[in-house]
Amino acid sequence: MRAQMTRRGFLAASAVAGAGLMAGRIEAAPFQTKLQKAMIAKPTEKILREHKEAGFDGLETSDWNVSPDDAEQARKRAEQLGMKIHSVLFGWANFNHEDKLAADLANVEKALKATAAYGASALLLVPCRVGGMAIPEAWEFDIEFDERTGHVTRVVAGDNAKYRAYIEAQNHATDVSRRAVEKLIPTAEKTGVIIALENVWNNLWVKPALFAHFVKSFNNRWVQTYFDIGNHVKYAPAEEWIRALGKTIVKFHVKDFKLNPDGHGGKFVHPRDGSVNWPLVREEIEKIGYNGFLTIEDGGLPLKEFSHRLDLIIAGK
Numbered sequence: 001m002r003a004q005m006t007r008r009g010f011l012a013a014s015a016v017a018g019a020g021l022m023a024g025r026i027e028a029a030p031f032q033t034k035l036q037k038a039m040i041a042k043p044t045e046k047i048l049r050e051h052k053e054a055g056f057d058g059l060e061t062s063d064w065n066v067s068p069d070d071a072e073q074a075r076k077r078a079e080q081l082g083m084k085i086h087s088v089l090f091g092w093a094n095f096n097h098e099d100k101l102a103a104d105l106a107n108v109e110k111a112l113k114a115t116a117a118y119g120a121s122a123l124l125l126v127p128c129r130v131g132g133m134a135i136p137e138a139w140e141f142d143i144e145f146d147e148r149t150g151h152v153t154r155v156v157a158g159d160n161a162k163y164r165a166y167i168e169a170q171n172h173a174t175d176v177s178r179r180a181v182e183k184l185i186p187t188a189e190k191t192g193v194i195i196a197l198e199n200v201w202n203n204l205w206v207k208p209a210l211f212a213h214f215v216k217s218f219n220n221r222w223v224q225t226y227f228d229i230g231n232h233v234k235y236a237p238a239e240e241w242i243r244a245l246g247k248t249i250v251k252f253h254v255k256d257f258k259l260n261p262d263g264h265g266g267k268f269v270h271p272r273d274g275s276v277n278w279p280l281v282r283e284e285i286e287k288i289g290y291n292g293f294l295t296i297e298d299g300g301l302p303l304k305e306f307s308h309r310l311d312l313i314i315a316g317k
Helices: 002-023 045-053 068-080 098-118 161-191 208-216 238-248 278-287 303-314
Strands: 035-040 058-061 084-092 122-126 152-154 194-197 223-228 249-254 256-259 266-269 292-296
Touching: 035 084, 035 303, 045 058, 045 068, 058 068, 058 292, 068 084, 068 098, 084 098, 084 292, 098 122, 098 161, 122 223, 122 249, 152 161, 161 194, 161 208, 161 223, 194 249, 208 223, 208 238, 223 238, 238 249, 238 278, 278 303, 292 303
Parallel strands: 035 058, 035 292, 058 084, 084 122, 122 194, 194 223, 223 249, 249 292
Antiparallel strands: 256 266
């Protein structure tokens, strides 16, 4: 009887597996977190339909400079198709430039109001960037910083004299960015939109512990993290960033980066074609309890192929 039941179980399991393969399904690992798929695109009816048909759940838009009425109309178009505009990309601000600060604060406030009208939950904001001075290569960084102020005390091991101007620019950017974002918190609270900070290749906060310290220093529910999985591979593995940033992460961008054989530099590639350990990343996403969108920031492949690659990532493959 035991042998007969075992054989039945085997046949039943084989049939289920076969049916799954026949249907082209990707069997998901037993994850508790629920992830949705998106890309960055303009939310016209045509584009929304195309993404819906390719298997996406929503879009992120970079159209922040719109009136609340226009954003509201886009939200309605999306909802009629069962789609969601889940976030808005503002991008770089210039909070470390006094002559541009007031204008950029006003623009971010406008963007927060548009984000609310879109029905989106977060606005991606890069506070500022620095350059024009000697900066270590990605693999040279060995940062130490003051836990109280967030100020960097060194950026490489040994003599830091070469990088003195960079250290000063980093610390200035940290201070002025904190003050600027604090001024935006009342608008974020009023609109119900999270300011999701990102440090996309702006030469600032380039290591997980440092960026996590900056975001957490606000100690405010309206200031969190937008983490790009591929952007930071040249500084540290994606899983290390996710562990450090933890529950401050409210959105993920998906791209990939292929490191050179020596680990020094590399190039962007399509998701799952590079150096990101996607199964491990999926496990870390599970550990922080993230439920929400994965948004591909990439182009050059058919929409259905991008959708399929996200399916694999979501399944932990």
